[in-house]
Amino acid sequence: MTMPTPQCPWRMQVHHIKQETPDVWTLSLICHDAYSYRAGQYALVSIRNTAETLRAYTLSSTPGVSEYITLTVRRLEGGVGSEWLTQDVKRGDYLWLSDAQGEFTCDNQTNHRFLLLAAGCGVTPIMSMRRWLAKHRPDADVQVIFNVRSPQDVIFAEEWRHYPVTLVAENNATHGFLAGRLTRRLLESVPDLAMRTVMTCGPAAYMAWVEEQIGALGVTHFFKEKFFTPVAPAASSGLKIETLQPVREFYAPVGSTLLEALESNQVPVAAACRAGVCGCCKTKVISGQYTVSSTMTLTDQEVAEGYVLACSCHPASDMVLA
Ligand code: FES
Numbered sequence: 001m002t003m004p005t006p007q008c009p010w011r012m013q014v015h016h017i018k019q020e021t022p023d024v025w026t027l028s029l030i031c032h033d034a035y036s037y038r039a040g041q042y043a044l045v046s047i048r049n050t051a052e053t054l055r056a057y058t059l060s061s062t063p064g065v066s067e068y069i070t071l072t073v074r075r076l077e078g079g080v081g082s083e084w085l086t087q088d089v090k091r092g093d094y095l096w097l098s099d100a101q102g103e104f105t106c107d108n109q110t111n112h113r114f115l116l117l118a119a120g121c122g123v124t125p126i127m128s129m130r131r132w133l134a135k136h137r138p139d140a141d142v143q144v145i146f147n148v149r150s151p152q153d154v155i156f157a158e159e160w161r162h163y164p165v166t167l168v169a170e171n172n173a174t175h176g177f178l179a180g181r182l183t184r185r186l187l188e189s190v191p192d193l194a195m196r197t198v199m200t201c202g203p204a205a206y207m208a209w210v211e212e213q214i215g216a217l218g219v220t221h222f223f224k225e226k227f228f229t230p231v232a233p234a235a236s237s238g239l240k241i242e243t244l245q246p247v248r249e250f251y252a253p254v255g256s257t258l259l260e261a262l263e264s265n266q267v268p269v270a271a272a273c274r275a276g277v278c279g280c281c282k283t284k285v286i287s288g289q290y291t292v293s294s295t296m297t298l299t300d301q302e303v304a305e306g307y308v309l310a311c312s313c314h315p316a317s318d319m320v321l322a
Pocket residue numbers: 270271272273274275276277278279280281282309310311312
């Protein structure tokens with residue numbers, strides 16, 4: 001089987017698949033070469049083993065601890081990557097992954113007090129780091145608060161029995177769960193909160209709320225998984241962006257990326273890494289000024305023809321896109 005794209009050079013075989021919750025599965029992979037990654041990082045996966053579609057998934061396993069490399073994936077209706085991984089991929093199949101990427105990791109933190117906050121599928125890097133801390137910082141004081149929709153949605157339910165965790169269920173809270181959502185009062189109840197390194201992963205609105213509350217409570221060491229980029233509301237002023245397909249006209253606030261402007265105006269655009277690495281967001285500019293921070297996946301000819309990676313393109317004037 002040949003490599004679908006140089007961006008995903010790591011061939012891995014599915015050893016087994018475990019259903020975690022009604023809509024989340026963990027795929028355990030074997031890599032016959034030494035695959036290097038850090039707890040909390042993610043990889044791009046070549047969907048259907050093609051070059052056209054790459055999607056980013058957290059590596060939910062922990063290097064040096066987990067027996068397999070794992071991806072934990074929530075099935076999203078119509079999600080081209082998640083439906084393939086959770087419905088079509090079977091034991092024994094091969095997947096192609098990129099190098100591990102991302103800076104959301106705890107192995108560079110010297111603090112010995114942590115608060116890990118997760119919601120939903122955002123628990124995947126949190127569990128990866130929790131295992132890492134248990135192995136490499138066994139004396140660390142690690143508190144975890146994990147929000148789920150209902151008790152049946154606890155991902156890694158068995159494994160959480162080994163670690164202290166506060167489970168919060170929005171619906172049908174049973175024994176062992178706090179009812180509702182993460183609250184400021186719950187955050188305030190965490191001992192030595194301001195002294196802790198706080199790391200969070202979950203839906204964008206959840207992380208934005210956490211960031212606001214944590215800042216107000218005096219936490220200075222705060223990290224969130226930028227992989228889940230918030231979609232900002234559409235701007236009513238700024239640089240004018242026109243698209244020809246579909247025919248649209250909208251504004252990009254100064255300082256935003258072209259990808260942010262497209263997404264906040266619901267213009268269809270694919271994005272995986274959001275860091276100028278995967279090439280998903282390739283877009284053609286017909287006119288306008290811009291700066292770019294990455295052209296990594298583009299050929300010289302494509303750059304000359306006006307192609308950009310939308311996630312790495314900052315408009316500097318009004319622009320027209322193909
Ligand atoms: S989203 Fe990966 S290069 Fe833009």
